[in-house]
Amino acid sequence: MTSSECEKNKKKNKLLMWLKNPTKADVINIAWPVLVELLLGSLFGMIDMMMLGRISDNSLAAASVAAVGMTNQPLFIGISLVQALNVGGTAMVARYLGSDQKDKIETTLKHVMLLSLLMLAIPLSILGIIFTDSILNFMGAEADALQAGRGYFKVVMVGFVFQSLNMSMSAALRGIGETKTPMKINLKANFLNVIGNALLIYGLLGFPKLGVTGAGISTALSNIIASVLLFSYVIKGKSIVKLNIKKRFKFDKDIIYNLVKIGLPASLEQMALRIGVLMFVKIVAGLGTVVYASHQIALNILSLSFQPGQAFGIAASSLVGRSLGAHELSKAENYAKETRRIGSMISTFMAIMFFFFGPQLVGLYSKDPEIIKNSSLALKIIALVQPFQSSQLILAGGLRGAGDTFWPLVGTFFGVLLVRVSLAHVFVKILGYGLAGAWIAVFVDQFVRWLFVYARFRTGHWKYTKLR
Known part of the structure; x- marks a missing residue:
């Protein structure tokens, strides 16, 4: 055997040993389907934006891209509130699995689904449809973006009701570490979405051209x-997470207590985040439709970079919650550290891509040289954000899995509401740094949030959070 072959075998054996490590294997087994689902979901979203950006009329294309960005921000408030409730659901399902209280998993899912529908999804959807113009005007939409976005917003608010059901069922399945089923179902739905977009945006194959x-x-x-497919899966009873719709439902005060204890700080965190982002968006929207379209393209690409942090954060939530339920405290900490390590490696690779290949990525969305210039500069700043963003998302996922949601709330409050909005106002409105100034504010915000979450994780107090 030659020396080069020996070297190859050594590297292969090292990789196999690394993958055989039980902690790493558990992390990767749960995280990879979520990562694939989120990455491909983001890619499908990027394709949607590319389709709108390539409408033949350049002014209509810019207005459409800007309109989607402006309508997505208030929609994300609703999505974030549902997600906050689901944080409680994931943590509780993981704990009940770890403590072998599997009988409580079904009733937890029912509580989460009903509360998210009755308290959040349906009321917010109705309000969004009634006050569409007022919401878009508040977001700073100019006449062209308002005209383009009005119908889009009303329709997606109807879809939001079903999206909330989809999210609740996926969260429960992820709580037990079953991540492949949500991945397969959501990828099918996203693929059909891309086909539907092509048909209905451009009016292909005899369909109406609806932009x-x-x-x-x-x-x-x-x-x-996606909701229909997930619902049919859980009522078949093939998973630990199942729904028996014939079984009488009654509210359980302990489950409500746990959901409030975990979900309330998470909800307040998401509210602080979304209010801060709304204020931030209004500052950027004041720079005009073309600059805002550049900003929206950068955000769309940034959403891709969130995915490793979110995927490994979900893995951390499930594994930490399960370990704490089984009273294995050191194992919970090891899982959190391992998820952070692997997720950060992936995020670093993405940062390099954003920094060196920004113009090529933006060129997939638009041919406008001004948009390419602005968005590429934003991507260079985004690349610097990656290490702090990834670490913060993953460690916060571990804290949420433990049911310790207060300190992520504090970090988000200070980082987004105080730091990001204040600095964006100074850099954009006072110093005139334009879009670059806005993204520098994002960088400082992510660093501040990382500081809070990392400091809390280091104390170890999160390992002793009690649930009923």
């Missing part, structure tokens, strides 16, 4: 399809 409204219709339909 940005067609994109909204396709998105709503894909949410309905």
